[in-house]
Every structure is written in C-alpha cells, then in structure tokens.
Amino acid sequence: MATEPHPFARFIAVLGRGKSLTRALTLAEAEEAMAMILAGGARPEQIGAFLMLLRVKEETGDEIAGFVRAVRATLSKPAIRADLDWPSYAGKRRRLPWFLLAALTLADAGWRVAMHGLEGHTAGRLYTREAIARLGLPIAADLDEAAAHLEARNFVYLPLDAFCPRLAELFALRTILGLRSPVHTLARLVNPFGAPASIQSVFHPGYMAIHRDAALRLDEARMTVFRGEGGEAERRPNKPCETLTVADGAAGETRWPPLLDDPHAIPDENLDLDRLAALWRGETQDEYATAAIIGTVAIALATLGVERDPAAAGARAKALWRARNRARLADAA
Template sequence: MADTLAHGASDDAEPEHPFAPFVRTLGRGPGRSRSLTREEGRQALSMVLAGEAEPVQIGAFLMLLRYRGEDIEEVTGLVEAARDAVGAAPAPVDLDWPSYGAGRTRGAPWFLLSALALAKSGHRVLMHGSNTFTTGMAVKDALPLLGLAAARNRAEALEQVAATGFGYLPLSVMSPRLNEILHLRAMLGLRSPINTVARLLNPADAPAGVDGVFHPPYIAVHMGVAAQFARPRFLVVKGGGGEAERAPGKPMQAHLQTAAGTEVLDLPALTATRATEADFAGIWNGTDSCPHAEGTVIGTIELALLAMGVPDAAARAPAIWAARR
C-alpha cells in the first residue's frame, strides 16, 4: 500500500513552473534567500514581459524584490530585459529625461517647461514616463496646454526631437506590457522596483541623463546601475514627487556621475519664495508671472545643463529661460 501511494504521489506531482526558481531564490528563509544575479534578473523579467509567468508569480516576484531592497546587479539585469523589450538603441538625443513621479503633493510639471526651454536653445531632449499615480498634472495632460502632444510610437518621438528638440514617449507606447506591470501598484498597494527600471531605460542611449528619486537611498542604486551601463554622464537628485526638479527655495544636492568618477554638487537656494498658484501655460507664454514657478524652471534647467556638462550652468540657465520666446 505504501509503495502504491508513493508511486501514485510521484505520478500525480505537478512539474515546477519554469519561473518558480526565481521566486524561490528571493523568498527562501533567512540565510537562504538572496538577490538575483544580473543574468537571473534579466531572464526573470524577460519571462514576465514575454507572458511566460503567471499573475500570482508576478505579484510575488515584485513584492519580494521590494521587500529585499533594490540590489544594483539585480536591477541592472532587470533594466537589460526592459531595454530589450522597448527596443532601446542609439538615436540623436542629447539628454534622457525620465518622468515617473507619483508624489501626493505635486502640482504642475514645471520640469517640462525646463525641458522645452532647453530644446529651444538647441539641446535635444527625449522625455519618457508615466505619471498615473501622481496627484498633480501628468506630463501627457500638460502637453496639450502648450500646443504639443505625446508621441504615438518611438519613431514619432524621435521625429519630434529632430523637428523641435523635444519629444515625449509614454511608457504605455514604449512597452504596454511594462506599463501594465508598473500599474500593478494599484493592486499591490506598493511601488515595485519596476519604477526604478523604467527610470533607467535610457531608450535612445543618450550620453547624458537627469533623474529624480523620491527616497534618498535610491540614489546609490540609480547611480550604480548607470555605472554598470557605463553611461557617460548621469545626474540624480531627490526631487519633488520623485521628479528631476529643483525646489528653488532651499538648497539641494545633485549627485553627478561621469567617466572620471562621482561627485556631490551642493546647490544653493535660488529664491526665498514659496509655492503659489500659477497658470502653467501662462508661465511658458509669459502672460503670467510667479517667482517660485520660474525659479523652479530655471533651477531645473541648471540641473539638466550640469548633467550634460555645459559650462557655467548657473549663469546660462536664466538666459535659456529668457530666450525661449
């Protein structure tokens, strides 16, 4: 009888799902679990993006990644898989600008005006993102107020950059599947490392990037992953709502990584103003004025210039803003 039961149990055993080892590696007990290697991270997210993992596995995978904390090698592998999925490749772009902020206190995306002013001055900027979880105005919704529109595909985004110096590529266009996974936050109740992955995509292999995080501990991860990809210039700040944006009323530290190494730039407060209501399009068009909003825009232009290695960034930023019209 015992032999029969044992034999029956063996015959009825369900084979392990190919994705299960990744969940097991992350979720074993204390002293046994570990982060994924770079190659494991790439394989795991590639399977997720290809539809080769079950929904319950994806949820467990994302939350275990979050619970363990973001590991540089692991995230590098995840980013590699995501770059494969979005078709990342070199293109004529000077500055990569991710926008995935989800702050509860955000208002208008003043950093968008900074990017547009830079484009007017001859710098080619590709912004990409998803602002679904922000309480403020999303970039995609702000563009029509300025007579602009988000790109419908990668080719159109690059055409926009070629024609005007600026293009906006929504994550939902770059990779609908990656966008769906990012949006699992609504079901899981927590941000997952996919937010970090999306910020680090650099889909056009721009030589410079400006990046914002919400929590300071993520700065080291973002810079570490950028180093793994040997990105020439990469600047990270703790910005409002996780965006690459400078609050002009207080000092800020900017973390800059170049081929020569890393350094922390201490940037002073620019104004003594406080945030007030201002008309977004009016600030761009010059029909409205707000020292705090304009200080935010000018200070953020400086961040982008520092990221690109433009000399005298602090002096050039106000001139670039003034020359937008």
C-alpha cells in the same frame, strides 16, 4: 504525483528563502527573470510575489541594471538619438510641473530632450501627459513618431505604453498590490532614445544610490539623480539640492545651494496648467517657478557636461531662460 517546479520559481526562491538565506539577484539573474516576465514566461501570481519580495528586500543597482537590459533588448533601435533622457513618472500634487519649461528651455537652445512617462497610477496627481497636451505639444504614439517629433522640435514626450506596453502593465500593478514596485525605478532608467545623459529624480533619498549604481553597471556616460519636487526632476529652489552623479564611468556628488531665501515656501493652490504657457510667454511672473526652472536647467547643463560648476551652470541657465523663444508654445498650439 511530484511535478517539476515552474522555470520562474527559482527566482522567487532566491528572494524568499528567509532572513539567513535570501540574497539579491545577480545582474544576469535579474536580466533573465525580467526577460521571462516580458515574454509571458511567468504566471501572474509569480510576478506579484517576485515584485513584492523585491520591494520588501529593496532592489539593488545590479538588479535594476539587469531589468533594464532585458527591457532594452525588446525595444526597436531609435532612428535618432536624444541628447538628454528625461523620465517623468511621479506626477505632481503640490506644484505645477515647472520642469516641463526647463526641458523646453534646453530644447529651445538646441539640445534634443526625450521625455517618457506614464500617468494615472497614483490618485490625486497631475501627470506630465496632461500638461503637455495643455501646452499644445504633440504626444508621440510610437518610437517612429517620437523620432519625428524629436527631429522637428528637439523635444518629445513618449508614453511608456507606446514603446513598452508590457512594462506599463507591470507599472499598473501598483493599484492591485497597493505598493510601488521596482518597476517604478526600472522605467526611469530605460532611456529609449539612447541618450548619453540622463536626469533622474526620486521621492525617497534612499533610492538615489540605486539609480547611480544601476547607471554605473549599465555603463551610462552621464547621469544625475536627486530628490526632486514631488518625485519629478524639478529642483526645489528654496532648499539645498544634493545630487549623485555618474560622469565618464566615475561616481560623484554635488551640492547645489538654495536659490531662494525662504526655506518654507507654501504649496501652490493654483494648479491651472495655463500658467505654464503664460510664464513661458512672459505674460505673468512667478519667483518660485522661475527659480525652479533655472535651477533645473542648471542641473541638466551639468548632467550634459556643458557646465560643471554650479555657479557657472546657474548663470548659463538664467541666460538660456531669458533668451527662450517666447513664441515657441504659440507655434506648437
């Protein structure tokens, strides 16, 4: 006996009709589909098919924007706003997470930096949560605690499963499906503290336009996306850095010149996390790490709208790094 199709089946049909009939979801369709997934309105096999069809087709800016709207609708309004949203989901494999010291430099200078991420989804990587714990900084258990950390220290790290556990579950499907899915892009754009500026990173340059287009559709005030070291928002100082930006509703791009002469810097074999605090306190020197930190701070300053010119942003970033409170991490520990 014939039965009615499952309500979620229509979204799979849009994506899987074949080469000539398949199309992208509209923003409204994407929002409705993700809302159903988050509310438990889709079966597990449907979710797997949905995510992999999107993966093969490749997500669009409209689709990601719709997904983000659905996620944001489930979140509590934060008690405090951040100045800069900083997603961290890739993990590091070849170098230490020097971008953490860039974020702390900005926090030390007075900007509220909200970092969020998830660990363990890809083997062999060093994740931000472990690094933050080694630095002696607290990890927020929920949005309320995160707001308190942001108020007290101008910096917070909030795990994805602490503010959107359902999205964290979808993220974890990578080990089952064997591939990344649009959830990896979606999580980076959630911006749980409603910051007016966001610094985004990708591993594959082709995803930069998706981030920019989604930010435009979400009416984000300011956003920068670039190919960061290991997929994290960390500038590779020995190479030029191409960024796509959103500023006051307008799309743009900026090319940042390399900060070091050697374009073939070898991977760092010493991934001892204690080196992060040692460099912050001035107990050790590392030319590559320092350039990565200053270069990343410079991009963040441009994202915040503080310095628009790369040279001016770099000079100010260098000054902020030199003026950092070297006792900050000791106090946190």
